[in-house]
Amino acid sequence: MSLSQRSSQKNIPFGKPSGFRILGIGKQEAIKYFFGGNATLAVILIFLIVGFLAYHAWNFLPQYQKSLTLYRLSGQEFTDYASDQLTAQKELSSLASQIPAYELKHRLGALYDLEAVHSDFKNKAQKELIAERKQLQRAKSNLTKHQAKEPPIQADIDAAKRRVTESTANLKKRAVMVLDGIDYSDLENKSLVTDDAYLTDIRASVTANIISGKTSDFIQAIRQTEAEKTAAIQALPHMQQLAKARSMLLAPQKPFNNYLKKYRLIASDNKGQAETHSNAAERKKAQLTKAELATTDQQRKIDLIKAERILTESPDYDKLNHPLYSSLDEHLLVQKTLTQQTKEALAAMPTVSDFEGGKAQERIQKITILGEAFFPLIEAKRKKMESWTHKEPVTIGQALSGFFMGTQWVSNSSWQDFYGVLPLLAGSSLVALVAIAIAVPFAVGGAIYVNRLSSPFEQRWIKPIIEFIGAIPSIVMAFLGVVVVGALIQEHSQNPLVSWIPSFPVEQDKTILTAGILLALMSVPTVFTLAEDALNNVPKAYKEAALALGSTHLQTVLKVILPSCASGIIAAVLLGFGRIIGETMVVLLVMGGRIAIPSSVSDPAHSMTGIMAQEIGEVEQGSLHWSALFMVGLLLFVIALTLNYIAQTTLKRLSKHS
């Protein structure tokens, strides 16, 4: 039947081609539907992803609003204003406490690091001398054994003694050899100021040390000199002045702290009651349901009594917060002491010119700057406390601005959780900017070279190698950052030759700069490939026309080719930026994970992607923290989408142009 049908179809002029058919669908149509299905699925998936993010994030605002409402009702907000005042003052005193150490280090110079250098040297040498040291120990124990023998055999003791002398000499010889072999440059990095005169002494002392196993006189002498000099420096008038100022800063902290402790305790209590009430209705309902489902009458009775015990009426917040309102006078008192003493301390602070060390000077300057901002801040906070009322409701808008403008990301706190995205956003954007600033010259320069200036041989090699960087897994890159790049930057940024670079020297190994360099490396292939494509798409006619007008090769590239594919290159950079801002592993492992708005690229910071990866595994599903993380995800998605959209439109403009 089917055979005859097929053959009959064949006989019809212009009939449909026979052959593969399922449910009346031919091969061509089947392929078409297959691809169409795939495309549709991709589109549906995108919408599902957006929907999924939004679904988990949408609960954030009401939840956060509720949380902030409790924060206000309980009076925690009130006490936090006072707490902010103290924090600002404590910053001043902590800066002042750092100064003496830095100044000492600077003034003591080589001496300050000498002991560390000594022990470093000793450790390195000892590692290589293990075998020799064992030999000596064995010889020594042998000698003791022979001496302890009853009766003592003089010949054996003599032999053992000889062996001890021999191995001591051996160890000494080896020690000198090893010390000669140690790389000095390593030590110079540790302490730029350690000079050769000291090093000779250290080497002699280390050799003596290794053999005797005791701290040598040399080190003891150094310790003594150091102690003497330290005392002398600390006795300097301005150092004493500083110490006095510092104690003036510290003195008023105690009464203020006592005040704070007392009222924070009250607020904490209030919060407990508020929280209990906030879910009382829910608990009561659950208990009643349980009672309904109870199998025995007795059980039901118990459940009903339990349900009755849950009080649903709101606590009397007026009464609860009353102590706070009436504490304003007490606060004024401690605040007065605080400001007065701080004012005096700032006036008593030694000036910048008194100090010699750069870091000490920096801190003095910072104290001056912060000191000026301190008094207005105290006044502002005081005003907020005076006008504070627990009755003012928290709006959704405040919750929203609390998320976008909040400078704190605090989770799992016993006090109050804050979910402000600003520090994460700042970290992510700053690292992306650093990365793109480093990557663009390399990637675009490389693309121009490979596409326009290189020989075919170079083209064959450079392109695949650069594109290969993209194949390196990001976790491997992160390891590279942890082990190599961070330490390298930290070490070499101390070099005075590069001190002109802003934010140098870098004091940590895990910073925005480290992560930025690695991300730059990772984005180079993306930007390079796209920029190269853009250059490739420039019509050959432009090059010919430019050359025929008498341009040199370089003029052709810079004045005709580059401008005509500028939008393509901009799109490449934007897509590279998108690639960077979505990267997780490197920023999580290499950026230091400090949640605060960074003040320079040499600070550690946290990122949006990093915080999500780090915290999502430990969060209760559906909680405020959970939805906060999804809000961050949504924000990240929107940023990536916007970047992509801008890149697409610039690309479209490019194609319209040519």
Add this chain to the structure above:
Amino acid sequence: MNSQHTHSIDPTANLSGQAVATPEPEPPKAPPRKSQPPSTRTAMQTSIQNSPEGKTMIEIDDLSFSYDNGKTNTLHNISLDIPEKQVTAFIGPSGCGKSTLLRCLNRMNDLVDTSCITNGKIKIMGQDINAKHVSPIELRKQVGMVFQKYNPFPKSIYDNVAYGLRIQGIKKKSVLDESVERSLHGAALWDEVKDRLKDSALGLSGGQQQRLCIARTIAVRPKVILMDEPCSALDPIATAKVEELMLELRKDFTIVIVTHSMQQASRISDRTAFFYIGELIEYDNTANIFTNPSVKQTEDYISGRFG
């Protein structure tokens, strides 16, 4: 057009100066053009203008050319002299080497790595253009080129015309303005675009774009303009305009044009060269070629029997 006036402020005259001043030219050091005082250039220029009409501009002497390092020749032993301030047309069937020869004249073939001249010489204004000390950059400033497909840069009309001057380091706005206006006048485009000089050149019609390319070429005041089928992408009306323009330009420039259209060659050229498979078959006054060709092949081609 104000041709006599324009010649006197020619910014580029190095090659001609060399050739006219010394028959045995020294290696030019290719000094930057902007540094040359205009007065010395005017002197050189006058000497050319005083030369008798019909002076030879380009001498091609026994030229053989290969695209594959000399394995096979694309052009075979071509010799021809192209006179100054006339239109010379190269005709012939596709693949006969006429475009290749044209691109030899401003060394555009240098862009092909494996190309080389296997025999013979090309002299422009007496200077062997393939001599070691001749810079192709300097040569191309004297020998401009208009391409088959109009290719203005994706810049404004003004920037397109000013490009050639700008890369020579001329930055003064008054000089550029004047040169742009003169060149657009020269290319018969001024009236059409004077109100939108800052608009993108890609918004012009095809014929306008090709005339813009011509304006861009004449802005650097070359001695020779090479045209590689300049009308093949244009409609008849635009073609007529460009042809009219060429007759106008002949007063100031030596024009070499490659064309597939026999009618075009007969309409605009003074002399015509017919090529066939890399060889020059016949070269004569246009009138002679079209009315009384001396070689049978030429006659066959012109009368449409092949090609």
